[in-house]
Amino acid sequence: MSNSIIKVEGLHKSYRMGTSALHVLKGIDLDIKAGEMVSIMGSSGSGKSTLLNILGILDGHDRGDYFLDNIKIQKMNETQAARFRNNYIGFIFQSFNLISFKNAMENVALPLYYKNISRKKRNQKALEYLERLGLKEWANHLPSELSGGQKQRIAIARALISEPKVILADEPTGALDTQTSYEVMDILQEVNKMGITVIIVTHEDDIAHRTQRIIRLRDGIIEMNKKNGHFQAAASSEVFSTT
Amino acid sequence: MFNAFQEIFSTLKQNKLRAIMTGFSVAWGIFMLILLLGSGNGLQHGMENNFRGTAKNALWIWSRQTQVAHEGLQAGRRIQFTDEDYDMLVNQFNDDLSNISGRFRLWGSGTVTYKNEYGDYDLEGVMPEFQHIQIVDMEQGRYLNKIDLEQFRKVAIISVPVKKALFKEEDPIGKYIHIDKVPFMVVGTFINPERRDDEQIYIPVKTAQRVFNGGNRLNQLAVSTNALTVAENKRVEEAIRSTLMKRHRIAPEDKQALGIWNTLEHFKQAQGVFMGIRIFVWVIGIMTIIAGIVGVSNIMIILVKERTKEIGIRKAIGATPWSVIRLVLSESVFITTLSGFFGLVAGMGLLAAVSMVLQNIAEGNPGIERSFYNPTADLSVAVSALVVLIVAGLIAGYVPARRASGIKPIEALHDE
Numbered sequence: 001m002s003n004s005i006i007k008v009e010g011l012h013k014s015y016r017m018g019t020s021a022l023h024v025l026k027g028i029d030l031d032i033k034a035g036e037m038v039s040i041m042g043s044s045g046s047g048k049s050t051l052l053n054i055l056g057i058l059d060g061h062d063r064g065d066y067f068l069d070n071i072k073i074q075k076m077n078e079t080q081a082a083r084f085r086n087n088y089i090g091f092i093f094q095s096f097n098l099i100s101f102k103n104a105m106e107n108v109a110l111p112l113y114y115k116n117i118s119r120k121k122r123n124q125k126a127l128e129y130l131e132r133l134g135l136k137e138w139a140n141h142l143p144s145e146l147s148g149g150q151k152q153r154i155a156i157a158r159a160l161i162s163e164p165k166v167i168l169a170d171e172p173t174g175a176l177d178t179q180t181s182y183e184v185m186d187i188l189q190e191v192n193k194m195g196i197t198v199i200i201v202t203h204e205d206d207i208a209h210r211t212q213r214i215i216r217l218r219d220g221i222i223e224m225n226k227k228n229g230h231f232q233a234a235a236s237s238e239v240f241s242t243t
Numbered sequence: 244m245f246n247a248f249q250e251i252f253s254t255l256k257q258n259k260l261r262a263i264m265t266g267f268s269v270a271w272g273i274f275m276l277i278l279l280l281g282s283g284n285g286l287q288h289g290m291e292n293n294f295r296g297t298a299k300n301a302l303w304i305w306s307r308q309t310q311v312a313h314e315g316l317q318a319g320r321r322i323q324f325t326d327e328d329y330d331m332l333v334n335q336f337n338d339d340l341s342n343i344s345g346r347f348r349l350w351g352s353g354t355v356t357y358k359n360e361y362g363d364y365d366l367e368g369v370m371p372e373f374q375h376i377q378i379v380d381m382e383q384g385r386y387l388n389k390i391d392l393e394q395f396r397k398v399a400i401i402s403v404p405v406k407k408a409l410f411k412e413e414d415p416i417g418k419y420i421h422i423d424k425v426p427f428m429v430v431g432t433f434i435n436p437e438r439r440d441d442e443q444i445y446i447p448v449k450t451a452q453r454v455f456n457g458g459n460r461l462n463q464l465a466v467s468t469n470a471l472t473v474a475e476n477k478r479v480e481e482a483i484r485s486t487l488m489k490r491h492r493i494a495p496e497d498k499q500a501l502g503i504w505n506t507l508e509h510f511k512q513a514q515g516v517f518m519g520i521r522i523f524v525w526v527i528g529i530m531t532i533i534a535g536i537v538g539v540s541n542i543m544i545i546l547v548k549e550r551t552k553e554i555g556i557r558k559a560i561g562a563t564p565w566s567v568i569r570l571v572l573s574e575s576v577f578i579t580t581l582s583g584f585f586g587l588v589a590g591m592g593l594l595a596a597v598s599m600v601l602q603n604i605a606e607g608n609p610g611i612e613r614s615f616y617n618p619t620a621d622l623s624v625a626v627s628a629l630v631v632l633i634v635a636g637l638i639a640g641y642v643p644a645r646r647a648s649g650i651k652p653i654e655a656l657h658d659e
Contacts, residue, residue: 086561114561
């Protein structure tokens, strides 16, 4: 498991629903190499969001092993989990989840606040990332003043600023129109080119086809896990300019 | 630190009105606490003014008639102190007493005159040590001294009201007044802080006895003890009482023949009352603040609920539970300390104003300074109030902070 960034073996997870238990993940085996771009598909209730939450250490698992960057993730307290998330993982959500009363720059800078980086330094770095995403002139705007695509780009900047090893995106294009979705996917592919592993949960085929590998879940087990034959590289690298 | 403040401000700005309304309850609590404590201080200062002018550990000893027949002597015998009683106190209680003075009062000894002015004044023969028992402020000249006493000098010190009555604008020092036609030289003028308006004249006790046919008689004895505690003072009091009773052959069960006023005991009793008042004031003040705390806590809980999603986001991107607790606690402490500070300043300001008004009233009416005077809350009160505030903020923030730290990011981010 030399260069696998995420390795999952026999992963089980169930939720207690009153008296009965809901068995959501029924033995997942997964190996994602560093620098891969993978999509996880499946209908609602297939367990894909649960899997993403476990991979993001937002939730614990019942049985099986999970290695993140060759470190075994076991039951840990919230403080340790927060450190892991802060250092290894960047999240991108369907509903963007920006903090409404903070402007674009402050939103992007927030993960660095939890790394105890000074205000001046983190704002400077946030501006850098906003510039790379073409949003520098929007730095002082509140999320409510921005379009969906702009909000998602800010969320991506926020996910990137702590220089994570893995980006976990939960339906990142779910709230966007097709054109904007493709733009966001272009950016994610650019991010992937920088060497960051990208895992996208989606139920849209055209989005999944922009990734190198598609994992399809059904009823808590992996139904299909194969290289994407239709893999399309990014149309252009102008959207996300690496500087 | 600055970072943290930025975080607090940006969230409080979101809920300006609510923060102000919440803060008001805390400000009010502190305002009331300061007012109450200040008033308590005012009452206490008034009480202490009553004791000013007397050594705190003074014993005042006087005699009356016996009530009980004893050792073949009949009841109704008048007890008379003499110089021998004074000598006995000096010899036997030297270790316990710091100052001893015999007192010889002159009743109906005629008028005091100076030139064409005359009047009837409170005349008393005392010893130099009396200045440490009944403390007076010398306005001019000096107190009576040992040489005055030993040489039977005819000198007198007069209180300021006497000076005003006899001398008007004249300088009395070195002038002679006539007491029952006997000339006495005025060597000093004084103010008795306990009885500012009293017309008093002190002369050396031996001179008084010799000039006014006193023989070796004394009317009263006054001492100040070395005692620091009430118990010790009480012990000295009892020792003196029993010795004097034996000397004068008074029945042990006779409670009337000998009177001793124990200043320290009464002072401590009064102090005890004020300690009680102070505790009472703190209890009420803290109750008021608790109402404020509940208010702040309530608002914070609602705020945390409203911010569930934001806190979830913060946790997802790396906020530790502790940092979330800190976020909520610091907001709560910030609200309480800032608003409490306003209440503190307002309370102190009002007290200062009242204090000034009272001082003006006291100029013309000395009675007021004995009942209510200088109602300030001192620095220590302000500091303890501030400590109370911070603790209040922490308590108010505790429950909401616990709730906030318990928020699970998946659940918080789920509802959309």
